[in-house]
Amino acid sequence: MSYTTAINDDAHHHHNPTGWRRWLFSTNHKDIGTLYLLFALSMLFMGGASAMLIRAELFQPGIQLLDPDLYNNLVTNHALLMIFGAVMPAAAGLANWMIPLMIGAPDMALPRMNNLSFWILPAAGTMLILSFVVPFFPGGGSQINTGWTLYPPLSVQVGMSMDFLIFAIHLLGISSVLASINIIVTLLNMRAPGMTLMKMPMFCWTWLVTAFLLILVVPVLAGGVTMLLFDRHFGTSFFDAAGGGDPVLFQHLFWFFGHPEVYVLLLPSIGVLSHVIPTFSRKPLFGYKSMVGAMIAVATIGMVVWAHHQYTIGMSLGAVSYFMIGTIIISIPVGLMIFNFIATMWRGAMTFETPMLFAVAIIMMFTFGGLSGVMLAVVPADMQYHDSMFVVAHFHYVLMPGAVFGLFAGVFYWLPKWTGHMYDEKLAKIFFWVNVIGFNLTFFPQHFLGLAGMPRRIIDYNVMFTEFNVVSSIGAMIFGFSHLLLLYIVIKTIRGGEKATAQVWEGAKGLEWEVPSPPPFHTWETPPSIKQEQQ
Amino acid sequence: MCRRLTTISRRFLLVAAIVSFQTAHAEYGINFPPPAADVAQEIYDIHMLTMQIATFLLLIVFSFVIYSLYFHRKSRGYPADQNFHNTWFGNWSWVMVPALVLGIDLTIASNADTVLKKVWEVPKGEKLMDVKVTGHQWWWEFDYLDYGIKVESRYIPEEKSGDLYLREVDNRLVLPTGTKIRFLHTSADVLHAFWVPELAFKKDAIPGYVTETWSELNREGVFRGQCAELCGTWHSRMPLVVESVPPEKFDAWVKQQQAIKVAAAEEASSSKAWSKNELITKGKELYETKCGACHQASGMGLPPAFPALNGSAIVNGPVADHLKIVINGKSGTAMQAWGSLNDLEIAAIVTYERNAWDNKSGDVVQPTDVKQAR
Ligand code: HEC
Ligand SMILES: [Cu+2]
Numbered sequence: 001m002s003y004t005t006a007i008n009d010d011a012h013h014h015h016n017p018t019g020w021r022r023w024l025f026s027t028n029h030k031d032i033g034t035l036y037l038l039f040a041l042s043m044l045f046m047g048g049a050s051a052m053l054i055r056a057e058l059f060q061p062g063i064q065l066l067d068p069d070l071y072n073n074l075v076t077n078h079a080l081l082m083i084f085g086a087v088m089p090a091a092a093g094l095a096n097w098m099i100p101l102m103i104g105a106p107d108m109a110l111p112r113m114n115n116l117s118f119w120i121l122p123a124a125g126t127m128l129i130l131s132f133v134v135p136f137f138p139g140g141g142s143q144i145n146t147g148w149t150l151y152p153p154l155s156v157q158v159g160m161s162m163d164f165l166i167f168a169i170h171l172l173g174i175s176s177v178l179a180s181i182n183i184i185v186t187l188l189n190m191r192a193p194g195m196t197l198m199k200m201p202m203f204c205w206t207w208l209v210t211a212f213l214l215i216l217v218v219p220v221l222a223g224g225v226t227m228l229l230f231d232r233h234f235g236t237s238f239f240d241a242a243g244g245g246d247p248v249l250f251q252h253l254f255w256f257f258g259h260p261e262v263y264v265l266l267l268p269s270i271g272v273l274s275h276v277i278p279t280f281s282r283k284p285l286f287g288y289k290s291m292v293g294a295m296i297a298v299a300t301i302g303m304v305v306w307a308h309h310q311y312t313i314g315m316s317l318g319a320v321s322y323f324m325i326g327t328i329i330i331s332i333p334v335g336l337m338i339f340n341f342i343a344t345m346w347r348g349a350m351t352f353e354t355p356m357l358f359a360v361a362i363i364m365m366f367t368f369g370g371l372s373g374v375m376l377a378v379v380p381a382d383m384q385y386h387d388s389m390f391v392v393a394h395f396h397y398v399l400m401p402g403a404v405f406g407l408f409a410g411v412f413y414w415l416p417k418w419t420g421h422m423y424d425e426k427l428a429k430i431f432f433w434v435n436v437i438g439f440n441l442t443f444f445p446q447h448f449l450g451l452a453g454m455p456r457r458i459i460d461y462n463v464m465f466t467e468f469n470v471v472s473s474i475g476a477m478i479f480g481f482s483h484l485l486l487l488y489i490v491i492k493t494i495r496g497g498e499k500a501t502a503q504v505w506e507g508a509k510g511l512e513w514e515v516p517s518p519p520p521f522h523t524w525e526t527p528p529s530i531k532q533e534q535q
Numbered sequence: 536m537c538r539r540l541t542t543i544s545r546r547f548l549l550v551a552a553i554v555s556f557q558t559a560h561a562e563y564g565i566n567f568p569p570p571a572a573d574v575a576q577e578i579y580d581i582h583m584l585t586m587q588i589a590t591f592l593l594l595i596v597f598s599f600v601i602y603s604l605y606f607h608r609k610s611r612g613y614p615a616d617q618n619f620h621n622t623w624f625g626n627w628s629w630v631m632v633p634a635l636v637l638g639i640d641l642t643i644a645s646n647a648d649t650v651l652k653k654v655w656e657v658p659k660g661e662k663l664m665d666v667k668v669t670g671h672q673w674w675w676e677f678d679y680l681d682y683g684i685k686v687e688s689r690y691i692p693e694e695k696s697g698d699l700y701l702r703e704v705d706n707r708l709v710l711p712t713g714t715k716i717r718f719l720h721t722s723a724d725v726l727h728a729f730w731v732p733e734l735a736f737k738k739d740a741i742p743g744y745v746t747e748t749w750s751e752l753n754r755e756g757v758f759r760g761q762c763a764e765l766c767g768t769w770h771s772r773m774p775l776v777v778e779s780v781p782p783e784k785f786d787a788w789v790k791q792q793q794a795i796k797v798a799a800a801e802e803a804s805s806s807k808a809w810s811k812n813e814l815i816t817k818g819k820e821l822y823e824t825k826c827g828a829c830h831q832a833s834g835m836g837l838p839p840a841f842p843a844l845n846g847s848a849i850v851n852g853p854v855a856d857h858l859k860i861v862i863n864g865k866s867g868t869a870m871q872a873w874g875s876l877n878d879l880e881i882a883a884i885v886t887y888e889r890n891a892w893d894n895k896s897g898d899v900v901q902p903t904d905v906k907q908a909r
Contacts, residue, residue: 143840147765154726246743281615283619284617288620317651324648328643329640332640336632336636345600348615348616349609350608367597374589375589380577381581381647383735386728452567453568453732
């Protein structure tokens with residue numbers, strides 16, 4: 001094992017800059033991973049603040065706190081901050097930290113590009129925030145009141161803040177494509193000798209598939225918003241029916257990106273679960289091969305079902321039938337994944353540390369969200385559900401457990417590895433319960449609101465919708481504020497705590513648990529050799 | 536502020552009361568309202584079917600998880616079965632599970648497909664009543680193509696609509712029962728969506744598109760829905776109210792509407808010279824219903840999205856420019872073309888705007904001026 005000598009190994013001319021240079025010029029996967037995670041955490045709080053403002057406004061019928069355009073601006077802003085600012089960077093942070101450790105590589109394959117793909121993000125984040133605040137300055141034009149879907153013609157009416165947003169999306173897209181290229185190259189070229197693809201840890205597999213998805217779909221979104229930019233300023237009419245264009249074309253481009261995007265958000269968390277559940281069940285992952293197969297199937301089918309977000313645009317019978325059946329079929333690989341997780345727990349010797357608590361909650365709530373997804377896929381019934389609060393409830397039930405809670409599980413799981421300290425288990429369990437209860441209180445009642453007829457994205461509603469909105473808003477406040485506890489736990493763990501061993505968790509297996517906690521600046525300079533045992 | 540607090544606390548008490556007493560008369564709904572058409576009933580049934588299947592599956596998954604959580608834990612001394620994934624079950628579950636899920640999927644899909652065909656395909660070779668539904672920022676226009684009448688439907692402010700605020704309109708979409716109706720959906724500006732839950736469908740209103748849906752109401756009643764596609768600032772203020780009446784009553788309503796239309800047309804085409812006061816009175820009412828959502832009754836607008844007309848350069852400038860923007864609108868903005876209003880209406884609105892608030896031009900614009908400007 002080479003890591004013990006790594007730090008003082010002058011023969012390799014390691015320059016370990018200190019101070020701000022260490023971060024700005026960093027090419028070290030661990031530092032860049034940390035930067036990604038910190039960025040994501042700060043965006044999580046901003047996106048969360050906008051969500052809480054939305055729910056505060058919806059606490060009562062009538063217009064109390066916000067004006068309609070500000071409300072819609074927050075709705076847009078919340079989605080974009082959470083998706084592009086919090087979840088994707090957090091997943092990329094985990095990838096940066098863990099992939100080289102897991103495959104026995106000294107670093108990412110393209111360290112300088114790694115630096116670039118992170119440092120584009122703060123610029124993109126600034127543009128994103130500007131797109132939100134510019135209208136508050138004189139001459140700043142009107143606010144973005146379109147929702148994150150940015151459908152024209154409404155998005156053509158918006159003032160200059162839309163242009164900021166379009167460029168923010170371009171930057172975010174460039175950043176994720178660069179990160180994806182880096183991850184693919186690393187995974188395909190830098191695995192330790194003897195680690196065949198089918199021996200690769202599952203988190204790496206999920207990221208391999210995610211990275212391919214990103215490279216395939218992000219450019220389509222970039223193209224779509226560029227066409228929007230041209231429609232806005234250069235007299236084209238891609239999306240303007242009066243000029244021979246087609247407003248629905250934008251929707252197709254958007255969802256060609258948007259649907260696979262949900263798998264981009266989901267898969268890394270599935271990867272985390274594939275490590276957390278075996279560790280705390282003290283037995284190997286059930287169905288490794290079928291997991292890989294299921295994931296590739298999800299990604300492939302997921303690329304060709306986008307128009308189930310647009311059942312109401314008036315497609316032909318043949319088209320909607322196709323999209324309905326394709327969408328329902330996705331339940332097969334997703335069902336298999338959930339089955340594999342339960343079978344991993346089955347006949348295990350489980351303990352319930354915080355990562356495992358999240359994992360179990362994810363299995364249950366994600367199944368619930370997945371099943372309401374099957375309901376939504378059914379076209380005739382979706383004629384009712386579409387664009388109602390039922391949809392809002394559904395996608396929060398898949399995205400929150402499926403993506404965010406998976407990331408929380410990953411953070412608690414690996415925090416001792418990163419910092420060398422155990423987190424405060426008692427506080428973390430309190431966080432788990434408050435968080436999960438707050439979440440369910442927020443989103444469960446929204447199913448009823450949708451069924452009873454409340455559309456989404458409205459600032460003001462009839463008194464008949466009051467009761468469930470009150471419950472939902474109270475839940476949202478609990479849910480929102482619970483994240484302060486998360487912040488406290490993370491800071492506390494970074495600053496100190498019980499020393500973590502290299503293996504950290506009794507049942508943990510894999511290369512990342514063979515390096516000390518915290519790992520030295522450079523790890524695996526000599527690749528480890530892979531034992532045959534891994535199945 | 537104080538009033539708001541008391542309403543908030545009153546609502547709170549209401550919630551508490553409902554939660555604690557489980558009143559049978561709770562006004563909130565937890566499921567779709569009872570359908571008002573046969574096809575809507577089938578949609579309702581497919582919704583219930585998939586929901587039941589989903590609930591059943593959820594219970595199965597939950598029971599396995601909970602069983603496992605209870606029995607397979609270290610604290611109970613359960614030894615982990617390290618070879619579970621290598622048993623025959625481990626080796627073949629990747630075939631069995633998908634086969635099972637496929638079976639469920641096909642059950643859902645085949646049931647859905649039958650309903651889908653009925654919903655999707657407008658009956659052919661039958662006499663249908665056509666209603667064109669046009670979404671506008673932020674009102675609905677219903678054209679009864681067979682009768683040559685047009686209805687404009689707008690929300691009613693809270694002071695007047697009370698508990699039906701955002702669920703009631705000034706002019707309802709009146710429809711006969713027992714008649715196959717074809718709706719033709721389109722939009723004059725941005726996307727909107729037609730949604731009345733009792734009819735059990737939703738259709739986007741897309742500029743440049745005309746899409747079809749159909750329905751045959753099987754009971755009388757008042758059915759309330761809302762615009763369901765984000766359409767800008769006042770998206771929340773686009774209620775849709777269907778009033779389903781027996782055919783005889785519908786015919787009477789049609790006659791009444793036609794008479795109103797004839798009278799309005801006569802008034803507009805008379806060569807009468809209107810006095811300033813007549814125009815201003817007419818114009819104020821028209822302005823407040825049609826233009827008020829954006830430019831506000833106060834004329835102050837909602838800048839920067841919607842400019843103030845009070846003190847506006849165009850409103851205080853040459854009449855011709857003022858007429859031009861009202862008749863033709865301004866493309867790429869929310870200011871639509873109002874050319875479909877008749878000469879008298881435009882004349883009244885423009886006269887009102889030029890003399891309202893701090894605008895003191897004193898101009899009187901006559902219908903004949905509008906005719907020339909078109
Ligand atoms: C859906 C919102 C909306 C409605 C309803 C609306 N307008 Fe406008 N109107 C606008 C917008 C936005 C502009 C600014 C267009 C631009 O960017 O120049 C505007 C501009 C104008 C202007 C020019 C003002 C100026 O100083 O530039 C006039 C006059 C006007 N509208 C009259 C009317 C009248 C009369 C009606 C009712 C028949 C009406 N508008 C209804 C949105 C609306
Ligand atoms: Cu609308």
